[in-house]
Amino acid sequence: MISVMEVYQLLPKTNCKRCGLPTCMAFAVALISREKTIEDCTPLLEEAKYEKKLAGLRELLAPILSADATETGMVIHPEKCYGCGNCVVACPVNVASDPKGTAIGRGPVSGKAILMVEDGVVKCVNVDECRRFGPEKVLCNACIATCPSKAIEFI
Amino acid sequence: MAFCTGCSLLCDDIVVDLDGGKIGKTMNLCRKGHAHYSSISSGRLTPSVDGSEVGVEDAMMAAAEVLAGADNPLLFGWGGSTLEAQRAGVDLAKKLGGAIDDPSSYSQGLITEKIIAGDLPTCTLDDVRNFADVSIYWGDDPSSSHPRHMSRFSYFPRGEKRQRGYEEDREAIVIDVRKSPTAQIAADGFFKITPGGDGAFIEALVASLAGKIPKVEDKKRMLNLGTKLRKAKFGAIFTGQGLAHSLRGDLSGFVSLVGKLSEITRFSVIPTLGDYNTRGFNQTLFDETGHVNSVTFKDGVRHGQEFSIARLLDSCDAVMVVGSDPAAALPAAIAKKLAKAVTVAIGSHRNMTTDFAKVSVPMAVAGIEAGGSCLRTDGVRVEFDGLVGSDHLSDVDIIKRIMEAV
Amino acid sequence: MAGGKELTVITFRGIFQEVEEARGMYSDGYRDQSAVVALDGGDMKEMGVEAGHPVHLETASGDVVVAAKLSEEAHPGVAFMPASPWSAQLLSGEVGEDGFLELKMFTVRASSGGGRVTSIEEIEAVIRAP
Incomplete structure (x- = not known):
């Protein structure tokens, strides 16, 4: 099981709302339930200082994103x-x-x-x-x- | 529908895509069964005599020569053979005045013999699916050895009187020295015993059934188990190697426990046997001699441990092994005797026994490359056809050809 | 038999060992599934063995080197080993007074190290040796 906190720790934690959600915590929940994708967090993708976090997040979420994961999770x-x-x-x-x-x-x-x-x-x-x-x-x-x-x- | 000889459950609902005569996609084969099917294209045995490759006919003639020249031949294996080949094997042993034995002589032979002789009550796996509300797996880990045991028969399926699913309708009890994959599934039904502790467990359970205080640490749990078994409508006990080896040939306590259970309610014993047709061999030999293994036809019919492979390798002068690998399974000291003996190996694949053999004769894989019949681990007879063509002779054809030439 | 820790070994069969056996017993896969011993965590510490490292197992009948595996369960003094040509090298082969051939349980001396894991070819050579 991937925890929300694990995902949250790898987000910018700025609550910039550019993903359409009010907080990074809400975005973390949405990532796990696959209502949002990593690409919805533009700062994470565009800003070099988040490079490590992005790589970590991709690794953490790999099982969810893999072809093996059916739509029920x-x-x-x-x-x-x-x-x-x-x-x-x-x-x-x-x-x-x-x-x-x-x-x-x-x-x-x-x-x-x-x-x-x-x-x-x-x-x-x-x-x-x-x-x-x-x-x-x-x-x-x-x-x-x-x-x-x-x-x-x-x- | 195709058929699987990967273990003694003999699953008959297998769907195989045949891709130009080759095995393609399969449905319903378990992991072990799938490996069994895949194995037909690798590691096959080739005919040889004294380490040199020969034609299969020459190999069979060399095998006949070895057997004809022996005073005390032993014919061993048979769990991986069709009923037809087993029948021919018993006839060959009679013709030669030799001994015949199978791996049950060092595993579950005694339990199987008591079942076949009617000294232990039994039923079919289909009965278990339809009626059993308590399944006891004793020294037995079918999840690993017979992967579809629980899903096809003993725990998960719906059946005639078991319509509500395993959570409400069935109980799984596992008695084992380790938390096996089967024990994992049984969860709260797992009773961990100390190595060799089966006898003590039997005593405690007998006490509990009689309403006495069992001499175990967790008395309450043992009493609860007794109550559970008393209340069972249809109980089944599946025995494995663990139980057979722990009881070391003394089944009296176990037989008496099953007897006590049977006085209270219906309980049946079904052995979980390894090779696909071990039950067939035990039945075939029993029908002929009244014994399931370790028989010699020299000077009449005699039975005893002295005619088991573990003891007979000291005195026999030729061994024919059919569809088995005793050199890999038996203790090194006994394997050494086998390696020194003049051995004929008939098998589908290369193994340690064929490596040590003087003569090797390759055979078809029954159920995939050849048809025949066999007995499921519960004694139910099953007939099957071959699925793909093969250059290999069937086991029965090989035994019969050798017998003609002896 | 000197040194090492005395352990009661119980043999068992696992599905992946059977799968590899069907694929061929002269394969690395079969060796990886067979030439292993599952040890209690405390016993491993005491012996100075880490998971995946070689362990030398010895009885009066023979010896082999297999890979250590950490058990999820605690079972001090007991080790679990797949029934295989490797475990067979450690069995006495003696038929007991009750006429029973022991294949399932035996006592070994286990110690850390011993070089690389014994190969099936080496086992065959030992069996063939006069």
Whole structure:
């Protein structure tokens, strides 16, 4: 988990409002929730004295910005994954949408599963169906709690 | 749907894209299964005699010659063979008057024998999925060894009487000496024991079931476990190497515990076996002789530890190893005996045993390159076809060819 | 066996070891997953071993050098090792009075250092030696 304070420490802390938000703290929150991008902080990009902070911020946020991070903030660490399918079978969205496949422990059959195992490693598709997605999101953690190797996290 | 022989769960819902006869993208294979599938294109065994590459026919003839010339041959391995090859292997051992054994003689053979003989109650993994509300993993870490065990059968799936999901409907208990990946999932259901402490745990649990104060540090937790198991509607105990080795061949306490549980409610034992068809070999030999391993056909049928690989390497004069690598698994002192013995190795890949062998015969990978049948770790029979073409002979064809030539 | 710390070793199997074994047991990957010993943090301090450093393990039956790994759990006096040709070099191979062949638990002398990690070729050479 990336904390707001960690991100804030790497911002200019001038509350210049050029990003459209009232404070750098608010901008830090927006960066983590991916409502803003680093590029929205123009001073950080343009002023040489922030060079180190910018590099640090890019490194810190790399997991969020990587292609692995789905829009729900789910990050899969393929190098840790066993491909066991515990998350696939425990996922409430899969259970509801794929009763003859993942719900009973098998591979997906309905075409509506959002977690599945491909080439021995779990992957997330149809991400807009995840319960953590959208305005009515819930903090479901079925895929994390069932993982034997901490291969999934939400950021 | 394709089929996976990567472990003894024999997953049958595998989807494989065949890209011009080659394995492409796969769905539903676990990490271990995916590695198993990928392995067909690397590290394959080549036919050889005395270190020189030969044609496969010559290698089989050399193998037959070794066996025909032996007074006390040992045929070992078989967990990585189809039922058809195992059957042929037992016939070959009979024809030769030799001994036959498998790695169960130094792992879970005794537990499997009690299950096959009906001395321990059992059920299928499908029963577990449909009915089990308590799963006990004892000295067993299927998350690592049989990655889809918990998701396909024993903890996470919905089943006939288990419709509400694992949090409400199921309980996972792990008894182990370390916090294994399976123990990680069981969280509060993990009971950590000291190395070799399984016997003491059994005693404490038996006491707890009888309503007596168990002689353990955390008495309350043990009593709670007893209550939990008493209340179970359908319990399953999955045994692993850890339990088998800790009990050192004396299963009396374990059998009595399962007996006590069975008086109270329904409890079944299913071993978590390593190779894809260990259960098949144990059953095949049991059907023939009444024993699951360590049998000789010299002067009638005899069984005993003296006919296990660990003991027999002192006296046998030829060894045929099929689909196994005892040289890597057994203690160095025993591996040394194997390296000195005249050995025929039949296998799909190069390993330490094939490195030491006089004769090597390559075989197809069953389930990917050849069809056949086998028994899942719970004894359910499964039949499968090959998926891709291969230049390699199947295991049963090799054994039969050798038998003809002996 | 002189010097070093006495430890009870328990063997186990991990999934990545099995994955590397399927890829081929003569690979660096298989060695990296197999030739390791997971140690208790306190024991490591006492022995002066750091994670990733070589550890010499010795019994009356044989010796190997493997890489140290720090366990997340505390388990003083106990070490965990993948069941592999490396751990097999340390097993006695004697069948007990109860007829059982011990493969899972044994006592070793462990000490820091010992040079580089033993290779599988070296193990094969030891097994072949007269």
